[in-house]
Amino acid sequence: MAKRKSASGNPSAGSGSLEDIPDLAPPGRSVPQNIDAERGLLGAILVDPGRVMDLCVSRGILPEAFSDPAHRSIYTAVESLSSKGQPIDPVTVSNVLTVMGELEKAGGIAALTTLIQATPSGAHAGFYADLVMEQYTRRAILGTVRRIEEEVYDPTLAVDYVLGNAEQNILRLGENRNPSGATMADWKTAVGETMATLDRQLSKPGAISGLPTGFRQLDDKLRGMHPGEMIVLAARPSMGKTSLAMNVAECVARGRDIFSRPFKEADGQLRKHGVLVFSLEMTQIQLTTRMLCGLAGVSAYEIERGLVRRDMALAKLTSAAAELSDLPIRCDDQSGLDVMDLRARARHVAKKTKIELIVIDYLQLLNHREFAKQGQQIMVSKISGEIKAMAKELNVPVLILSQLSRAPEQRPGADAKPKCSDLRDSGAIEQDADVILLLRRPSRMSPRTEGADDPRLAIVDVAKNRNGPTGEVELNFDGHLTRFSDRLTPSPDAVTGDMEPVSAPPVPQE
Numbered sequence: 001m002a003k004r005k006s007a008s009g010n011p012s013a014g015s016g017s018l019e020d021i022p023d024l025a026p027p028g029r030s031v032p033q034n035i036d037a038e039r040g041l042l043g044a045i046l047v048d049p050g051r052v053m054d055l056c057v058s059r060g061i062l063p064e065a066f067s068d069p070a071h072r073s074i075y076t077a078v079e080s081l082s083s084k085g086q087p088i089d090p091v092t093v094s095n096v097l098t099v100m101g102e103l104e105k106a107g108g109i110a111a112l113t114t115l116i117q118a119t120p121s122g123a124h125a126g127f128y129a130d131l132v133m134e135q136y137t138r139r140a141i142l143g144t145v146r147r148i149e150e151e152v153y154d155p156t157l158a159v160d161y162v163l164g165n166a167e168q169n170i171l172r173l174g175e176n177r178n179p180s181g182a183t184m185a186d187w188k189t190a191v192g193e194t195m196a197t198l199d200r201q202l203s204k205p206g207a208i209s210g211l212p213t214g215f216r217q218l219d220d221k222l223r224g225m226h227p228g229e230m231i232v233l234a235a236r237p238s239m240g241k242t243s244l245a246m247n248v249a250e251c252v253a254r255g256r257d258i259f260s261r262p263f264k265e266a267d268g269q270l271r272k273h274g275v276l277v278f279s280l281e282m283t284q285i286q287l288t289t290r291m292l293c294g295l296a297g298v299s300a301y302e303i304e305r306g307l308v309r310r311d312m313a314l315a316k317l318t319s320a321a322a323e324l325s326d327l328p329i330r331c332d333d334q335s336g337l338d339v340m341d342l343r344a345r346a347r348h349v350a351k352k353t354k355i356e357l358i359v360i361d362y363l364q365l366l367n368h369r370e371f372a373k374q375g376q377q378i379m380v381s382k383i384s385g386e387i388k389a390m391a392k393e394l395n396v397p398v399l400i401l402s403q404l405s406r407a408p409e410q411r412p413g414a415d416a417k418p419k420c421s422d423l424r425d426s427g428a429i430e431q432d433a434d435v436i437l438l439l440r441r442p443s444r445m446s447p448r449t450e451g452a453d454d455p456r457l458a459i460v461d462v463a464k465n466r467n468g469p470t471g472e473v474e475l476n477f478d479g480h481l482t483r484f485s486d487r488l489t490p491s492p493d494a495v496t497g498d499m500e501p502v503s504a505p506p507v508p509q510e
Helices: 018-023 035-047 049-059 069-083 090-100 108-117 125-152 159-176 187-203 216-222 241-254 284-296 300-304 310-324 339-352 369-374 376-394 428-432
Strands: 230-235 275-279 329-332 357-361 398-403 435-440 457-465 471-478 483-486
Touching: 035 049, 035 069, 035 108, 035 125, 049 069, 049 125, 049 339, 069 090, 069 108, 090 108, 125 159, 125 369, 216 457, 216 471, 230 241, 230 376, 241 275, 241 284, 241 357, 241 398, 241 483, 275 284, 275 339, 284 300, 284 310, 284 329, 339 376, 357 376, 369 376, 376 398, 376 428
Parallel strands: 230 398, 230 435, 275 329, 275 357, 357 398
Antiparallel strands: 435 457, 457 471, 471 483
């Protein structure tokens, strides 16, 4: 294993290194440390190793973060097991410690068992990790400052060297606090990749640069969903935001638009795209039922009430199920997720399979334990920031649903249209989002709203588009199938991808 940098940023032992930190505290003061938090974090790792180790990696936890030598040894053993994909429990950890020759120093297997007994769950691992990192950073600062002080008093060193070395070591402290471990991209590489993208667009004018949503008119506005983007789809309850998000997820996973025509890939091949769905409101069975019935064109409502012929419905459902079962969709329907848990789960899935879109339903149902006591507005703003950071870290578009406040319902007539300022709980959502889509169905709003007499009409207002135009897009909504579609239908020449506007037959109001 490569030797790690010390707290001072110097990989070699010496003045200011981690080994010297316990002696650096001035008289009457103790070295910054939190032994109880260290025990809590190690216990959480042994109780829930998969999730907590992902969390530790995201926080940048290193063995040096533990002030107690025994704890440092235990975490080194745990980190070694995790890097090899091996199970983590008292037996495997004690075996590694034995090989390292540090089992006795760590307190033996009894110490590992005690850690588990003192930690009933890993729920507070994030809190413990933050406390450990806070004290580690303080020790690192202390060691760096002490080393700078020694160089200041060394008459053999030029002042310019001392100043430059001090700046470098302080900057290294900031780099070590980078939770994602991301490094700055090479500028020349970035320019080259950008030129390649622009060249492809010039060679194929009008081609969508991002991942298509499956809705032609929406893609004309967005030019697809792009890696690193946070896309917010917001609406009042019962407007169909979950249905629209799942329609997009279905199209992406199938590699086909809402009318089942293949996306125009660069190589002309039909390609399915991996989708990860976090459903905090509905169960996986409920989502699957909607998607299956929508793809089959059979109403779940009519099935429940025996209003369809069994043989005909079963044939359509069987055909749709055969295709749906092979789609690269992963669904996590755990309710009440903490946003840091969500990020760890997304990271874990992304390590195992290629994910090209993440859907979260919905933002206000997420928690953030660290800020839960500071009020809903602050917590939601922190959650929004974490989601944007996840989109950049995993380099995928994240489509996150959000509730709107009641403000649109209190405005008369045309003013009832939702606005970005109606996003519920925090203005940070509007600030963090790259794209904001405001969904409304006039027939479910005030009778004086334009289009209120058309039960099919759904309007998606692209209210914010950081890299493109804004404006409204009209869609059709089939209430029986809970399914959206372009307000255009395929022409007989659907193979060519051409579309012609036609009048759609009315569908009874829900």
